Amino acid sequence: MDILLQQLINGLVLGSVYALIALGYTMVYGILELINFAHGEITMIGAMLALAVITHLAGSGLPVPIVLLAGLLTAMAGCSVLGYAIERVAYRPLRHAPRLAPLITAIGVSIVLQNLAMLIWGREYISFPPLLPQGWFDVHGARVTDVQLIILVTAGILMLVLDNLVRRTSLGRAMRATAQSPQLAGLMGIDANHIISLTFILGSALAAIGGFLVSAYYGLAHYYMGFLLGLKAFSAAVLGGIGNLRGAMLGGLLLGVIESLGAGYIGSLTHGVFGSNYQDVFAFLVLIAVLIIRPAGLLGQNTADRA
Amino acid sequence: MKSLFLPTLPALLFGALLAGCGSNTPPGNIIRIGSASPLTGPQAHLGQDNANGAQLAVDEINAAGGVRLAGKTWRLQLLVEDDQADPRVATTVAQQLADDDVAGVIGHLNSGASIPAAKVYDDAGIPQISPSSTAIAYTHLGFKTAYRVMTNDSQQGAALAQYATRYLHATRIAVVDDRTAYGQGLADEFARAAVTDGAQIVDREYTTDHSTDFLAILTSIKAHQPQVVFFGGMDPQAGPLARQMRQLGLTARLLGGDGMETSQFVHLAGAAANGDVASNPGLPLDQMPGGAQFRKHFTARFGPIQNYAPYAYDAVYVMVDAMKRANSPDPARYLPMLASTDYRGVTGNIRFDEHGDLQTGAVTLYQVNQGKWQPVTTITGPAPLPASH
Numbered sequence: 001m002d003i004l005l006q007q008l009i010n011g012l013v014l015g016s017v018y019a020l021i022a023l024g025y026t027m028v029y030g031i032l033e034l035i036n037f038a039h040g041e042i043t044m045i046g047a048m049l050a051l052a053v054i055t056h057l058a059g060s061g062l063p064v065p066i067v068l069l070a071g072l073l074t075a076m077a078g079c080s081v082l083g084y085a086i087e088r089v090a091y092r093p094l095r096h097a098p099r100l101a102p103l104i105t106a107i108g109v110s111i112v113l114q115n116l117a118m119l120i121w122g123r124e125y126i127s128f129p130p131l132l133p134q135g136w137f138d139v140h141g142a143r144v145t146d147v148q149l150i151i152l153v154t155a156g157i158l159m160l161v162l163d164n165l166v167r168r169t170s171l172g173r174a175m176r177a178t179a180q181s182p183q184l185a186g187l188m189g190i191d192a193n194h195i196i197s198l199t200f201i202l203g204s205a206l207a208a209i210g211g212f213l214v215s216a217y218y219g220l221a222h223y224y225m226g227f228l229l230g231l232k233a234f235s236a237a238v239l240g241g242i243g244n245l246r247g248a249m250l251g252g253l254l255l256g257v258i259e260s261l262g263a264g265y266i267g268s269l270t271h272g273v274f275g276s277n278y279q280d281v282f283a284f285l286v287l288i289a290v291l292i293i294r295p296a297g298l299l300g301q302n303t304a305d306r307a
Numbered sequence: 308m309k310s311l312f313l314p315t316l317p318a319l320l321f322g323a324l325l326a327g328c329g330s331n332t333p334p335g336n337i338i339r340i341g342s343a344s345p346l347t348g349p350q351a352h353l354g355q356d357n358a359n360g361a362q363l364a365v366d367e368i369n370a371a372g373g374v375r376l377a378g379k380t381w382r383l384q385l386l387v388e389d390d391q392a393d394p395r396v397a398t399t400v401a402q403q404l405a406d407d408d409v410a411g412v413i414g415h416l417n418s419g420a421s422i423p424a425a426k427v428y429d430d431a432g433i434p435q436i437s438p439s440s441t442a443i444a445y446t447h448l449g450f451k452t453a454y455r456v457m458t459n460d461s462q463q464g465a466a467l468a469q470y471a472t473r474y475l476h477a478t479r480i481a482v483v484d485d486r487t488a489y490g491q492g493l494a495d496e497f498a499r500a501a502v503t504d505g506a507q508i509v510d511r512e513y514t515t516d517h518s519t520d521f522l523a524i525l526t527s528i529k530a531h532q533p534q535v536v537f538f539g540g541m542d543p544q545a546g547p548l549a550r551q552m553r554q555l556g557l558t559a560r561l562l563g564g565d566g567m568e569t570s571q572f573v574h575l576a577g578a579a580a581n582g583d584v585a586s587n588p589g590l591p592l593d594q595m596p597g598g599a600q601f602r603k604h605f606t607a608r609f610g611p612i613q614n615y616a617p618y619a620y621d622a623v624y625v626m627v628d629a630m631k632r633a634n635s636p637d638p639a640r641y642l643p644m645l646a647s648t649d650y651r652g653v654t655g656n657i658r659f660d661e662h663g664d665l666q667t668g669a670v671t672l673y674q675v676n677q678g679k680w681q682p683v684t685t686i687t688g689p690a691p692l693p694a695s696h
Contacts, residue, residue, distance in 0.1 A: 123351030
């Protein structure tokens with residue numbers, strides 16, 4: 001078995017999920033310069049909603065792809081509505097307040113969502129029904145499971161679609177214009193509020209897909225899962241350069257690979273002084289190192305090129 | 308002196324506030340008992356289970372007319388606190404319970420929480436009975452107030468090592484722990500006993516009690532081709548760990564302690580759980596003297612038992628039993644009686660050694676078969692070792 005290759009594959013799969021969630025952080029920051037700390041919880045709600053529907057339909061005799069799709073679509077719809085509502089209720093009234101106010105509100109929203117999820121779905125881990133394909137194939141001695149392949153392909157397609165949406169469509173142009181200056185965009189006939197709402201809806205839908213994929217990958221969901229996931233995705237966005245879409249994708253993939261390689265090799269490299277329990281720390285250390293050398297992140301440039 | 312006791316307005320207000328939440332001097336005929344365990348966070352299901360077990364005992368005793376002590380009838384009241392499985396929060400919670408003048412504490416769930424809290428209870432002179440903390444250090448800190456109604460790690464680790472080397476004939480073993488006082492302690496005790504029994508520890512990996520991704524460490528472990536993977540930690544990690552072992556094609560058998568021997572583990576690991584082995588102190592619940600009845604009463608009220616509820620339930624009865632023998636709910640009076648406990652609870656016969664550990668060290672091994680834990684064998688472990696670190 002090729003250990004290095006296996007670690008790289010593990011890292012890429014994990015990283016592609018981080019990237020999907022990081023996109024939500026980066027899009028919102030790009031337009032509003034707001035760090036939406038509730039984004040991790042939206043991911044968690046997405047996973048919970050998808051699991052609730054899938055568990056409910058699992059015994060109904062419907063074909064498996066339909067059951068999974070129903071779960072995914074429900075999660076996307078639910079999270080889009082949630083993302084829209086959060087922006088309307090918690091962030092829009094504070095748009096012209098000092099920057100600290102919406103940040104604190106975001107943390108508040110995240111606590112509310114986490115506790116709400118605990119009340120609705122309970123404190124126990126919820127497991128993913130055994131519906132997913134169990135197959136795998138061999139790549140030069142490393143194992144790639146069907147689920148890993150599904151995650152990689154799904155994340156890849158979504159990132160391509162989003163990249164083209166922002167760069168090539170008129171909606172994307174409106175988003176970029178709003179990011180540069182909401183007032184000027186307004187003068188050009190762009191409804192900035194509309195674009196901001198759409199950004200939240202898009203980001204939340206991506207988070208829902210991310211949450212669904214994570215719960216499918218690890219086979220579980222929990223009301224607490226959004227915290228660390230959100231923190232990692234946020235780090236990925238900052239690593240790549242927050243506000244930059246391709247940066248978030250690159251940052252996510254890099255963070256996943258760094259984590260995987262770090263946890264896999266740190267023990268033998270340091271002769272057991274640092275163990276693999278430093279998996280999370282390792283990712284954040286690299287983040288700090290990159291930020292010291294390039295404060296704007298890997299692909300971050302001056303703020304004119306955001307979103 | 309007079310001026311010292313002259314109440315000022317803020318002091319009066321503060322006093323009124325305290326009285327308002329019922330936490331000033333205890334009113335007559337109520338015995339307050341604290342329950343401390345994580346009620347939020349990844350181990351909330353286990354923490355709630357402990358609180359439920361204690362609550363069931365308290366309600367049963369009250370329903371039977373309370374406790375007769377010193378010519379008066381006392382009712383029990385359970386104060387339930389959330390320590391978030393966090394050592395820092397645990398000391399805050401412990402101080403809060405001490406300030407609330409509890410007569411004793413059932414807790415904490417985690418060794419990492421029980422250990423720092425033990426100091427607070429010892430300072431306040433409040434007896435502490437943990438239903439589930441197994442780290443050796445907990446009862447070996449020299450505190451007279453610390454007891455547990457569960458086998459400790461050296462008893463359990465030795466039994467697990469015996470199973471791995473003599474029943475599974477494993478010679479190559481990989482060990483993973485979650486770096487908590489419990490997980491690390493159990494894994495260290497297991498590794499030590501396994502090496503003594505002739506096995507080789509081929510890889511030692513670590514994770515945390517919040518992780519869900521173990522692919523990186525399992526990939527390293529797979530390269531060492533172990534026959535057994537031992538995990539020291541709790542079910543939220545053990546479940547996905549079992550799944551990811553199968554995902555990577557690791558055929559080694561997963562072996563764990565009481566933190567893994569739960570219905571939640573089977574639930575989370577799914578089909579990957581089949582064949583995995585874990586230990587739990589004492590006899591299987593259905594073979595315990597009052598086990599079947601306990602299960603009936605508990606499940607009717609709270610749903611399925613997660614793991615340690617019977618121990619929390621017994622801990623309350625052990626505490627009340629000592630109070631009865633001392634004829635007083637005063638911690639200073641009944642604490643000496645706790646040491647001479649000889650109580651037959653649902654989890655077995657409870658007698659303490661000089662440290663506050665259980666004297667009998669039976670450990671039962673269970674294996675997942677068709678999605679259910681089934682007892683395989685009961686190993687009578689050696690007597691508890693003296694403090695080893």
